[in-house]
Amino acid sequence: QVQLVESGGGSVQAGGSLRLSCAASGYTSRRTCMGWFRQVPGKEREGVAGIRSGGSTGYADSVKGRFTISQDNAKNTLYLQMNSLKPEDTANYYCAAASSSTCYSGSWLLAVIAYNYWGQGTQVTVSS
Secondary structure: OOEEEEEOOEEEEOOOOEEEEEEEEOOOOOOOEEEEEEEOOOOOOEEEEEEEOOOOEEEOOOOOOOEEEEEEOOOOEEEEEEOOOOHHHOEEEEEEEEOOHHHHOHHHHHOHHHOOEEOOOEEEEEEO
16 A cells, blocks of 8 residues: 655745655555645645656746755655745645656646545645
8 A cells, every 4th residue: 555654844934945755655556756736725736846757847837946846766755845935835735646647748747636646744834
C-alpha cells in the first residue's frame, strides 16, 4: 500500500521560507509523477508544483519563481522549497503521486484528477 507522509509545515511571517518534505513508501507499480497541491477550507484543491519521472517540472503561475520542487529518488522523498512566502500561500499542503501517464501531458501535471495517491497534508500558515 502506497503511503505518502508530509512534514515541514508550520507558521512563518511573510517573506520567510519553509521546506516541505514527502516520504513515499509501499510502491508496487510505476510512479509517473509527483506533485504538491494545496487547499483552503471552502475552496477546491489546486496544483502548486509537479515533477515527472524524467525530471521535468511545472508550477502554478502564483508560485513561479518562489517555489521549487525536487526529489531524491534514493531517499524516496519529494521536496517543496517555498521562498518569499505570502499570506495567500496559507493552506493545507498535500503531496500526491500518480501511476498513470495522464500527468505527462501539459497542464495535467497539476491536475488533481491525474493523481491517485495522496498524503494527509501539512498546514502552512503565513502571517503578514
